[in-house]
Amino acid sequence: MNLDHFQADLAAVAQSPLHPWLTRLPAQLEQWSREQQHGELKGWLSAVKALPQLPADEVALTDTVRVNAADVSSSAQQQIQGLLQQLMPWRKGPFHFHGVDIDTEWRSDYKWQRVAPHIGPLSGHVLDVGCGSGYHLWRMLEAGAEHVWGIDPGQLFMAQFLATRHFMPPELQARAHYFPLGVDDLGPLHSFDTVFSMGVLYHRRSPIDFLTQLHDCLKVGGRLVLETLVVDGDQQQVLVPGRTYAKMRNVWFIPSTAALLHWLERCRFKSARVVDESLTTVDEQRATPWMQGQSLADFLDPNDPTKTIEGYPAPRRAVIICET
16 A cells, blocks of 8 residues: 555545644654555455445434445345455444445444443534544534544554545535544644544553643543553553453553543643543443454353453443533
């Protein structure tokens, strides 16, 4: 994959408040193209390229992100299903494209239902840090964002986003963007109206640095929507797991909501408040035909589902909203 694949997105950056990013973004993408490509990326992109061109007669950016043509042959449906299955496992969704249902591991619509009542209409330029396949980008457009920008170094996620965008009508394609980069590549842009970070904080070795980076992405008066794992406790309570938490190896810090509010204040955010806190259920995260590996049920203590397999508190997630 070379820089040509990103030309439309780079042009959109140039025409947006994000244009200072162009001083380094092309070089970052060139370096990624030279050094970071997954061994299977070429095959994933070939599957995306082979997807049939069909009209988007019905588009719904709702709980199931849905695109349908008025008339699709069974052979076209079989082609779509076979190609999209080459992009398994599908973790974030659900999606429906021209008669093909993608039942993803996560019911990401459950998370959106917890977030959406508290954010009101979106506007301007919205960033999703760690966007995965981009499911929530489409929901952010539905909520009123002018342009949505996803960053995630996961290259299978990028291929899944490109497959999803392939089916969208041109007017939506032009407003949704994805770069296979991480938050460290952004720098202090001070340009986004809203930044979402959902399911990332606990994967960062330095949560304070990460929150500072999120702050520096936002313009003055911008808003952060942060969703992350939490534990019970006071302002000093932080769980630092051992080698794994719920079989995840890259979980570093899980604070209480009180501790997290304190961190946000130290990182110069204002008016931080918890708007939702809930346990993750096996209805929200589970194995499916589109993600056939282990999932939440395998990560919990079979004799006590209030604990992980390692004996830690079972996953509890909070949504926090604050401003710069």
